Amino acid sequence: MRTSMVAAVAVLALPLLVPGSAQAAQRLAGAAPASGRCPSLTGLVLPNTTVTSASVVPASGATPPTCRVHATVTHPPTGDVVNIDVWLPAEGWNGRFQGVGGGGYEGGNPRSLAVPVQRGYAAASTDTGHPGGDGGFALDENGRLDWQLIRDFAYLGIHDMTVVGKAVTAAFYGRAARYSYWNGCSTGGRQGLSEAQRYPDDYDGILAAAPAINWSRFIPAEFWPQLVMSRTSNFLPQCKFAAFQAAAVEACDKVGDGVRDGVIGDPARCRFDPRTQIGRATPCGTITARDASVVARILAGPRSSTGEFLWYGLTPGSPFGALANTVTAGGRTRGAPFPIALTHLGTWVQRNPDWDWESTTYEQYDRLFAQSVRMYTRVIGTADPDLRAFQRSGGKVLIWHGQADQLIFPQGTVDYYERVVAAIGGTQRTEDFARLFLAPGVDHCAGGPGPQPADPLGALIGWVERGQAPGTLAGVVRDADGRIVRSRPICRYPEVAAYRGRGPVTEAASFVCRRSRS
8 A cells, every 4th residue: 555655644634624534534434524624624734735625525426525625736936836636425435545547638637527526536637737738838928948848748747636536535544545546548658657767665556547658759650641642742631541451451351360250359560551552443543553652651651761769650440530630621631730749840849830831842751750759758658667665565567459459559559568578587576476368459548449448447446456367358339328338358468369269259258368479
């Protein structure tokens, strides 16, 4: 159990805050503190922290009566303000604390706390020092990089939230949480792995889905599809991209899993050649050799102007619509770059939010890519594979990534995990505390035709609290009414789910996890 010094002090300080709190401190997990205790949390004293409000919100629907606490943290003398929200169920607390992550440039949002509270968690989120999801916060009013706000977003704000969240939890319930968990996808997944890398004692278990790690490399790589189309003067309409995606699935449908189900079971072994589609008719025109060349380069991933590998590309069968987005109007098709990549290269790297991306050359892209790596790997790269301190602390980390992710390249997560294995000293040692699961056909965080992880947080809890290391994750496909219509195991990397050759292909029992042959 990780009980921070601040949380312990918060428990010891309770008699100064609330009359009768000594008795409350002895209550068993799950018992409800008096609702009147909530407003007194504004008297909680923590370093560089102000608890600005604390009030009970009555039960609504599935959400129990909840003590909602808002606090701010600053880092003198910079003048930054990190906003933190902590929601505490006034009844039915399960004895656990959950930190909840954000997405894109958004550090987090208190709306994401409703579900954890409904499930009995004390939960916290933070804006990491800036409002909303606009990455323009990286520049101050004078057009200079605001490194304090960048650090707040990269790692510091999440640690602040964790320390404050645990302290508020301990003060409200009269005892520290028995277990602390991180739960996040995309930026939230990166935030969780940042905690494991930088603050190994913050969490007992970290669930990191589709993690936006390798930030300084994969964000510039998200711009690659637009660069290829721009430099070849060939912005493909979306219906052509849809045709290439469908063709990739058709060509590799049985790869890995051995069944034809509209999902590529092992995209790493898919050898789809876009040139096979030359001459194919689509509603927006016939596919040309130039079109096939564009798609091939997008799938291959960014290369330097002299051909060197820079980062990974989209996996075959993934949608193209996010990173290779185009808009057709008035008979002309133009590029529509993914905003996060555009902001990173313009605002963060060049300090020029209005940069002319359409005139960027391959040579200029080389320089921008290298500049991004040089400027941001240490502060927000979140690519450090040395998790030995987290391992020694007894923590567990469960990473999963959809293999049809159209925003964050799954192979980048595989690359990171393999480097963790090397740093720890082998697969067996690594799997004692860190495991990776790849979900075929699943898009970014959710969606797509593949079976979705049904309860990865539950699997993590079983590992942390009962020592039940997950061999697989349960994957399910639901219909529009929420009924499970297909199930399949999501295997531990490097294994993939393969059909046994007997039994219904819609049932998980008909599949076995085998090592990929790629």
